[in-house]
Amino acid sequence: MEQxxxxxxxxxxxxxxxxxxxxxxxxxxxxxxxxxxxxxLFLVVWEVAGRKNWVDQTFISRPSLVVRAAxxxxxxxxFYGHLSVSAxxxxxxFAAALLVGVGFGLFIGWYKNLEYSxxxxxxxxxxxxxxxxxxxxIIWLGIGLYxxxxxxxxxxxxxxxxxxxxxxxxxxxxxxxxxKSFGAKERAIFRKVVLPASLPYMIAGIRxxxxxxxxxxxxxxxxxxxxxxxxxxxxxxxxLKTDDLLFLxxxxxxxxxxxxQLIRKFExxxxxxRFERSV
Amino acid sequence: MSYLEAKxxxxxxxxxxxxxxxxxxxxxxLSVNKGEFVTIVGPSGCGKSTFLMSVDGxxxxxxxxxxxxGKKISSPGPERAVVFQEFALLPWRTVESNVAFGLExxxxxxxxxxxxxxKYVKMVGLAGFEKHYPHQLSGGMRQRAGLAxxxxxxxxxxxxxxxxxxxxxQTREIMGTELxxxxxxxxxxxxxxxxxxxxxxxxxxxxxxxxxRPGRVKEIIDVKLPRPRRFxxxxxxEFVEYRKRVWQTLEEEVKKVMDYGTDESG
Numbered sequence: 001m002e003q004x005x006x007x008x009x010x011x012x013x014x015x016x017x018x019x020x021x022x023x024x025x026x027x028x029x030x031x032x033x034x035x036x037x038x039x040x041l042f043l044v045v046w047e048v049a050g051r052k053n054w055v056d057q058t059f060i061s062r063p064s065l066v067v068r069a070a071x072x073x074x075x076x077x078x079f080y081g082h083l084s085v086s087a088x089x090x091x092x093x094f095a096a097a098l099l100v101g102v103g104f105g106l107f108i109g110w111y112k113n114l115e116y117s118x119x120x121x122x123x124x125x126x127x128x129x130x131x132x133x134x135x136x137x138i139i140w141l142g143i144g145l146y147x148x149x150x151x152x153x154x155x156x157x158x159x160x161x162x163x164x165x166x167x168x169x170x171x172x173x174x175x176x177x178x179x180k181s182f183g184a185k186e187r188a189i190f191r192k193v194v195l196p197a198s199l200p201y202m203i204a205g206i207r208x209x210x211x212x213x214x215x216x217x218x219x220x221x222x223x224x225x226x227x228x229x230x231x232x233x234x235x236x237x238x239x240l241k242t243d244d245l246l247f248l249x250x251x252x253x254x255x256x257x258x259x260x261q262l263i264r265k266f267e268x269x270x271x272x273x274r275f276e277r278s279v
Numbered sequence: 280m281s282y283l284e285a286k287x288x289x290x291x292x293x294x295x296x297x298x299x300x301x302x303x304x305x306x307x308x309l310s311v312n313k314g315e316f317v318t319i320v321g322p323s324g325c326g327k328s329t330f331l332m333s334v335d336g337x338x339x340x341x342x343x344x345x346x347x348x349g350k351k352i353s354s355p356g357p358e359r360a361v362v363f364q365e366f367a368l369l370p371w372r373t374v375e376s377n378v379a380f381g382l383e384x385x386x387x388x389x390x391x392x393x394x395x396x397x398k399y400v401k402m403v404g405l406a407g408f409e410k411h412y413p414h415q416l417s418g419g420m421r422q423r424a425g426l427a428x429x430x431x432x433x434x435x436x437x438x439x440x441x442x443x444x445x446x447x448x449q450t451r452e453i454m455g456t457e458l459x460x461x462x463x464x465x466x467x468x469x470x471x472x473x474x475x476x477x478x479x480x481x482x483x484x485x486x487x488x489x490x491x492r493p494g495r496v497k498e499i500i501d502v503k504l505p506r507p508r509r510f511x512x513x514x515x516x517e518f519v520e521y522r523k524r525v526w527q528t529l530e531e532e533v534k535k536v537m538d539y540g541t542d543e544s545g
Contacts, residue, residue, distance in 0.1 A: 178367035181335055181355045182381040182432065192383070196371050273371045273412040 061242040066250075069243035079232075083251075086228040089145055089217045093152025097209055101157045102202060105164025109198070110190060115165060126158040130216070134223050143224045152216035156209035163205025167198025200274065203267045210259045214252060280349050281310035282468060283334070283436065289342035289493075290329050303329045305493035307343070311470065313435075316462060318471045318479040320529060321489030321497075322536040327472045328364075328440050330494065334470060335361050335438050347436070357385070360434035364441040366421045368413040374424050375400060375409040381432040399427040402461060419450035426458070430465065437462075439471040443478065452510060455481055459508060476529070477513060480504075480521045488528045491535040498528045 026033065043063045049055055050062030057065070073079045108114040134151060141147040171194050179189045221230025229248055236244035288307040293300035303326035311317050321327045332338040334345050336354040345352050347359075360381065368377045378396045387395070400409055403423040413421050422442055429437060443451045455478055462469060473479050479486045483502045490497040502521060504512055512518055 172367075174363060174365050174367045175369060177337060178361070178363060179380075181337060181359075181361045183355055183357065183384040188384065192380075193369065196369070199371075271371060273373075273414070 058240055058242060061246055065243040066246045069241075070247045073244065073247065082227050082229055082232050085145065086217055086221065086230065089148040089220070089228065090152055090213060092145075093149040093216065094156050094210065094213045096149070097153045097156035097160060097213065098206065100153075101160025101205065101209065102164055105161045105202075105205075106168065106195075106198075109165040109168030110194065115169075122158065122161060125154070126162060130154045131219055131223075134220060137220075138224060143226070148217045148220035148225070148228070151220040152213045155212035155216035159208035159212060160202070160205040163201045163208070164198065167201025167205075168194055170201065171197040200267070200271055203263060203271075207260060207263050210263065211256060214256050214259075218252060280346065282313040282315075282348060283309075283311040283470075284346040284349075285309040285330070285334065285343070286346070287343035288330060288333060288340045288345070290326060290333060290338060291341045292329070302493040304333075304340075304495075306495050307489075309487060309496055311468060313468055314466055316469045316471065316482055316484045317487060318473055318483040318485075319487045319489060320473055320476060320479040320525065321494060322491050322529070322533040323474075324492050324536060325489045325532070326492060326494030327489050330489075331361075331438050331440050331470060331472050334436075335359055337361075357432065358435045359438060360429035360432050360436075362422070362425050362429045362437065362439045362442045364444050366413070366418075366425045366445070368421055368424055368428075370413050373410050373412055374405055374416070374427075377413070377424050378427045378431050381428050385432065395431050395433075396427075399431045402430070402464075403427040404457065417450070418446045419454060422446060422454065426461070430461070430467075434467065436468045436470065439469060441472050441474065444474065451475075451478075456508075456510060458482065459506075463507060476522055476525050480518060480525065481508060481513060486521075486525060488525060489532070491532040497532065500524060500528075 046060070047063045050057050050060060050065070108118055130151060133154065134147075137150050137154075138147045141150055175193050175197065176189055179193050184192065217228065218230040218233070221228040222234045225231040229251060233245055233248045236242075236248060286308055288304055289302065290304040291300040292303050303324075307326075307330060309317075319327045319331070329338060333340050334352075336345075336352050336356065336359070339353070347356075369380065372380070375396050378400055379392065382392050382395065400406060403426050405420065405423050405427065408416065408420065413424065416424070422445075425442070443454050446454060459482060469482075471479075471482055480502055486500040486502060487496055488498045488500065489495065500521065504515075504517060504521075
């Protein structure tokens, strides 16, 4: 057996990370420690800038005021009504996008002729700024939840769909050839080769879709709505309540970051082979 | 009739249905006996890999037929297995799971499956690497896995498509010797496509030299070197003689290819 390759495969022990010293701990967590330090510094400068009136507080508020606004909102039952409306809009819209994006994507990715026939529509819709469609959607579905679900759906479905199709079409033909050679029929080739090979693409599409979906309900609610986080943002903005506004925006940002992390965890779980670099 | 018989094979490569196409292989006739190790050499683009794929049934010839024990073949079958140049391992599967792949299309009880996998993983020298993913292995080790996968379905005919082409030269020497050791134990009929003249001599009972495109059988050379062969045989006088003979036939064909400047492989 080739010696060099054996070396590569042997578990590599990193001297620094293995040590339980302060230095060791620091290096192991270097990434988020430095990140956290930067955030703390930023918050401190922001707070001071507000208190010392370097910049008008009406414009930039202050971390402590944002926290106060947060506590106020979080303790009012009214807020949860808005939150749940937005959550329902997002989850229903996104679930539909996931279902249609992956399902339909697999289908037309596998059957080339279908892709040819649907491609012009998909590309046209994918390229249309969906905000431009909001008035039309509201004419169709009204100003309630349904129109926002549709906006979320339209935002999320295309990245998922297009990436799923790309995933299927980028499967290494040699792998399909090998499967055929071993006697695999179409169904088995799809299940054992095409599906796992295109999974990373699908996940990339889903990640993009989440981002677009989150923008979707906010924009939809800001356009016209009676409830929801986007509606609250609009209202806070119109009466110059910067504190409320920043808290609301940070909720959406938080959801975005959290869902990204969740998807990454999921990705690591299902495609362990890509992350298990030379152990 | 021989064990494996290719008769009048003609294969045309077309990019689209109305493309007049490129004749890759024409008038190719070849007989192979059971248990024989046949190597196929030829200039780039002579259709040797294409021909091999038609023996597996992955490519249907435009003319002619391939027969195995007198039966016409039209699709891949359980008595044949391919070792691919690009390994063609599923990157999301571990070594043992890749070796199991071919068995998944057969009805085999799980414990027998497990034994088969273990047996061939050991035979190719990958014991201890069962849980590794292909990207964690060297080229040589990946192809060992590819070989184990092909052997595990217990084919009678092993079709090897430049299997060592993507492996470094030193490892390649070792792989050749190990392949002979396994062949000696498993008694398969082997069709082995290669670019390497040395490899074609070292492994073969017979060398099939193909012409430039369209590929035909230009000459067949019996290799009478004693078996089992070891690395040292490559520096023997007889080996050098074979090398001269193969090159004499091949040189003319290679020059033809250089004249019309093709860069296609296979």
